[in-house]
Amino acid sequence: MATFVLIHGAGDVGWYWHLVEAELRARGFDTVAPDLPCDDDTAGLAEYADAVVAAVGERTDLIVVGQSLGGFTAPLVGERTTGPEAVTMIVLVAPMIPAPGEAPADYWANTGWDRETREQHDDLFYQDVAPELAAEAWKRGREQSETRLGEPSPMKAWPDVPTRVLACRDDRLLPVGFMRRVARERLGITPDEIDGGHTPALSRPRELADRLKEYADGR
Template sequence: MTTYVLIHGAASGSWYWHLLEAELRARGHDVVAPDLPCDDDSAGLSEYADAVVEAVGDRTGLVVVAQSLGGFTAPLVCERVPVELLVLLTAMIPSPGETAGDWWAATGWERARRERDERDGRAPDDDIALFLHDVPPALAAEAGRRGRDQSATPFTEPWPLTSWPAVPTRFLLCRDDRFFPAEFTRRVVRERLGIVPDEMDGGHAVALARPRELADRLEAYTRPGTASGPGR
């Protein structure tokens, strides 16, 4: 049995994963999906990792899946508990000493995002169109109601690791992601991890839009001979 450890992104919570969690549990897997202390100004990256490690407890067979800002927390978890595979899902990839606040300029995100918005003819402040465009309307509305305040604290702290953890790593890119455009993400993954990302259809909130397909992809990663990346 695999234990999937699901780490949500900024201003979010464990609810984001509820459809994927149901899919994975129905297939016989265990799932850990903690709420990070994102609305607590006293909590930084270490406290985010603490929340995950505490939720994991003594479970084994861990596959850590991190979405968006969760990419800054997941490698810290991998340094503290035995992880078999790290999957970055539409996630930020930190460099040693970099803050999440500096990541945007360091990667060239703003230009990539602006060019994508202009190409699509989309207003940059339309969060539904940006994050939830492929999520069923009722579910998208519920996601909006369940949004949480996001403290700036984890965006100001330098990422503390000196190198990527020695854990097999995959990156799953969503081709319809409007927040992290696909062409931008392909470049960042290549430059920062030295791997080619895997790809699937879907936007930034793929766990809400395509939970069954996402579960299929995550299960496929646990088959022998599929893990790769900088930790291999």
Template sequence: MATFVLIPGAACDPSYWQPLAAELRTRGHDTVSVDLPCEDDTAGLAEYADAAVDQIGDRTGLIVVAHSFGGFTGPLVCERVPVDLLVMLTAMIPSPGETPGEWWSATGHDQATREEVEDIYYHDVPAELAAEAEKYSRGQSGTPSKEPWPLPAWPNVPTKFLLCRDDRLFPAGFMRQVVRERLGIAPDEIDGGHMVMLSRPAELADRLVGYL
């Protein structure tokens, strides 16, 4: 049995992981849907990692799944506890010393997403489920976005990147290039948008379990 540690993106309540967590549990695995202190102006990246480690407790067989802005936290967790695999799920990939606020221009995201699109997050999520998920949106403090990513290099842990082909926030072509440049690997791909854990939870669970 593995323990999937699900690290959310910005301004997200961990409840948006519920459909995926349920699918993973039916496949015989444990899950931790991490609750980050995203509304706390005194909490930065270190405190986000602290929160994740505290909620992991003494669990073992850890697979860290970092979504979106959670990409800045996931690798920090891997430096703190024994992790078998880090999965970056359509996530921001930090470089040493880079702040999350700098990431957008440093990666060329602004040029890659000049075209205006509607419904960036929930365009492929069933309407009823999207409405439920939006109820759990939270405030996001700007504190962690101003802090340099503290690791001198990527943690020594096996890493996969799973991009979403229909993602409107992090378009597939853009992310393929970022993954090659920053991780030196070819990303794996899945159909679905940025909130793939809501639009395709069973398919995503199969992909994650397949990594075992």
């Protein structure tokens, strides 16, 4: 059975995925959801990938799932794991989709995000998450270091494995129209869509797990 490798976004921890992990394990899958060193000023994307690869260990048949900024780490894990059966799919959820050699800090200008028409909201992340769960997420979150986010990604090309993009229809940070355009321009694919805001692992864990299982079953 496949292992889902779950990569959190900026200023977050692996706990973000805990509800989805429970759902996936109930469906018979293994899961790995490491904490990235996102609050460490000495760590960049390569070190983020190191943390994921170390957590994966000797597992194979990996489905690598990147959320938000985790979209920059996911393809690096695809490059770094060894063996033809290591990574069998990459899934990007409400993601930043990097171009080869792109720095995360440059993503917003490079994709034209700043020119998108967006409604202004105070809560960009947890608007549809239960209040007590959102409070716990804020409590567990960490300060995202920006020291090395201006460095180019070491990714030279997107890994040669099937890739899916899952956009969230109510996402206030990365609106669905923006996601459709960037997924088409950068990966040549049309994203799938799910209801909810930017953090579906907390607001819709069962529905997200169902989608991930569909991807696993359809490989």
